[in-house]
Amino acid sequence: MKRLIFLTVLVFTIVSLHAKPFFKGQKEYLRECRSCHGSSQFFIGKFTPERWKELLRDKGKKLAFNHIQTKNSVEYFQSEQYLKRIQYIEAYVDYYFKKAQKHSQ
Numbered sequence: 001m002k003r004l005i006f007l008t009v010l011v012f013t014i015v016s017l018h019a020k021p022f023f024k025g026q027k028e029y030l031r032e033c034r035s036c037h038g039s040s041q042f043f044i045g046k047f048t049p050e051r052w053k054e055l056l057r058d059k060g061k062k063l064a065f066n067h068i069q070t071k072n073s074v075e076y077f078q079s080e081q082y083l084k085r086i087q088y089i090e091a092y093v094d095y096y097f098k099k100a101q102k103h104s105q
């Protein structure tokens, strides 16, 4: 019985760890991007996966550069928080396109 409980806990831990990155990315989007870009459901799909990849490469260097250039949300795009969490945004974008692909089949 103890063993079963242990295994159940283990499985749930693994599953929730797996689910985390894109959840965190969604949260980050809601907090930091939505005020300007609106719902992620519409916004992410406005760009191709290749364009997103390009923008998010090297810790979102290009995305940050473009926002700083146009003076949009400069403080956030220069912050440590951005560098730390851009990986979650990336996970969220990935998840979005995977889901979109599934629906179109």
Ligand code: HEC
Binding pocket: 029, 032, 033, 034, 035, 036, 037, 047, 055, 063, 066, 067, 070, 072, 073, 089
């Ligand atoms: C203060 C407002 C603001 C915030 C906050 C903001 N953006 Fe933007 N973003 C803009 C504007 C305005 C543009 C259009 C700039 C242009 O036309 O060159 C833009 C452009 C973009 C583009 C297109 C860039 C390109 O070069 O093709 C993407 C993708 C994007 N933003 C993603 C994000 C993400 C992801 C976040 C959150 C991490 C975010 N933005 C936060 C204002 C904002």
